Amino acid sequence: MSAQQQRPAGRLYGVGLGPGDPSLMTLRAVEVIAAADVVAYHSARHGRSIARSIAERHIRPDHIEEALVYPVTTETTDHPGGYRGALEEFYEQAAARLAAHLDAGRTVAVLAEGDPLFYGSYQHMHQRLADRYETEVVPGVTSVSAAAARLGKPLVEADEVLTILPGTLPQEELTARLAATDAAVVMKLGRTYPAVRQALETSGRLPEAHYVERATMAGERTAPLAEVSPDSVPYFSVAVVPSRIATPPPAPAHGEVVVVGTGPAGPLWLTPESRGALARATDLVGYTTYLDRVPVRPGQARHASDNKVESERAELALDLARRGRRVAVVSGGDPGVFAMATAVLEVAAQDTYRDVPVRVLPGVTAANAAAARAGAPLGHDYAVISLSDRLKPWDVIAERLRAAACADLALALYNPGSRSRTWQVGKARDLLLDHRAPDTPVVLARDVGGPQESVRTVRLADLDPSEVDMRTILLIGSSQTRSVRRGPDPAGRPTVWTPRRYPEK
Template structure:
């Protein structure tokens, strides 16, 4: 208890506290030594806690009626000129019962809220582990959330505290396991009170868990060995990858349980990251990727970053697998979705060769450029569509032309990746000519550039007016089908969509 809390209790006429129907109050037990015989005590006893009720308004109705009644009891004392101290374990405005009184009374009577030590801080102190350090993000979660939501939030944060365990413990444990956080998770029961218990969460019997317990996933930075508190960056070359792979091959078996996770960052920055991908990037010891994509990932103490240009996919994949074979947790960073014209193919190709076939490899999906661009424009991919790369660096133009003919002939909307670059200047013009053999000149074409980035632009032109000089490597083209519509709305914005219904012949 704070000094101010003790002072307020000493000066109060009435001491109020919440409890379940058994009448025992943790808040009262904490303050017991400061209570006087002449204190008027108001025990605000909940009619229900977690059980069902026959109240006509259901569980919420029963509680609302109780809060109104409890507030009226306290208001009677206040109207009589008495000072009321409502005591609450932890902090009154942090998942505390007092907040329901505050909403009903604070605007009517002079009120002072005395902050308290939360169970979050108490649990960290008892574990002797920092909750968050440097730029780490601490997330506080109620265990009553659905399992999927818990899993997603645990996967995406640096550190976490899950409250309100008790009957929710099995769900919380599964969410910890599914998010990969179970090995880091600790359990704290009744921190700083009689009956305190601290253990690894994985070792806890669900039948023994009370409501007043929390799970803590503490700071990762705090567990780093001395001297590793900063992120290091190296420039990766083909020679680097070969040297690393050779060293790994000749030094025997791996030193730990490494893995490679191929992570899609979406088309731009953190807003496009999935929670699962965010968690994988935070948990990695090594990040491998094209420099531009690595720059989207926040620097984390202790991580090693291996940057390269965008033309060494196989070498990048081999470096990642070689690091994992030495026991490292490696994230290969890929733009958009890693399985669409990106790094997943390169990693899996190398992973199916000796000596990497035993290395675990996971691919995490990301928002691909086609979907991001389509969303900005409206819904041009609302019906069947094809995704084709116009780059002839890895396949001959004849194959590209054949696929464009086939997709256009089938009246599919088209998402065209890699349409042009400084060294490829004629492909867009050739594709336009080919598509005009199948599509009307006024077919909508969306030019989406730098989606999600600082230079984002989205324009819609007619197919016949598509200017190759306005297209570069950062542009994605979406070509409508014969059914695609473009319209201008009352606010001046233009939207493009492809109907899901097709006209009957």
């Protein structure tokens, strides 16, 4: 037969069958199976296929059936390429079997539980064949949607974020992602269940979590996840942490205050632990500018105040916690660096509040953020000093500047200037010039991470106090700090770093 007379290649279908109940198959899935010449499905070595059982009523005696039997079901194998190598070899062989049918002009329907491209085995066939043959993917109802439906609880509402996680992730990674998200579904439980449960408990999400086993299938079971024994959890089960709007978390047994560091600016600088604490709080307390960085959540009270009332803000937070509220005190940067942690702990030390739990969650500091933008100017020993004389006299500041300069430490100078403090930067510059060379690199970093970010490097002798305000942090190099222009920097800035090795005298 000539090439012109060859039968055209067949068509490949990835057919989503839904979560298990045959009545949840789509009309399109039924149509495709009916029209297919070949029906393929994956199975374990025992030969039983859940996908085939779902579609069984639509499989005819004249269908050609291709059972794609996995060579391994756990990560134990003597294959020279290990577990991954055994699977890769299997996928290649399975794709070759299907390609033979397609080359013969047959239509091939690959059955897949749930949705074909959602943690499905079909995707491995799709990756190997879709670029060679005409292909259609028929979507199916996922186990995620089925689990939410069987629980009767919305997964997400409004601006909430849903995170879908495989239980096979490391426990610490699961904990971080569960802490940071609004709603979550953890799949692939089975042997991973103990680690998943511990991650839910560590992240504080266990009271909200639900367990769904074999949703829409025979043997379906739902329960609060905290009540489920690890001895009874199959692979086809999921953990669901639903919408907090629809189902608010249980009220805390006792109030607490969590001082949360939000980093220098914006959500990119927020740690997962801090994000989770902000989401779980019943009340947010903080300076208005910092509170504005935190998304508004239904049912969450916000208590904004001016920047100069730290003690009053701390007292409010502790009073709310005494009344059983879960309070997050919002602090910029790291709360322990010239920020709210000290203010809260000072008030919490009073007898009235000694029984109120207080936790401090770290954040990215302004100094570290600015240093990263410039390179690594704080790569060796350095000192952090506030130039504000509102809470300590200038004589103390000057003495500490001299001590740090004499010790040849790099410096991170916080609170260098404001509308009412205009002379401190000049005084600090002149004092440091008594100990540092005029060409010592100085990084002026303003609004790092924010929309008006500006990072420049100048010589110490050229530091102009008029270019410094309260939103600026100054990083001043030691005698060893280097400033070098290297390569095409998009911002045209030099790279500044302080070597880790200090020269021997």
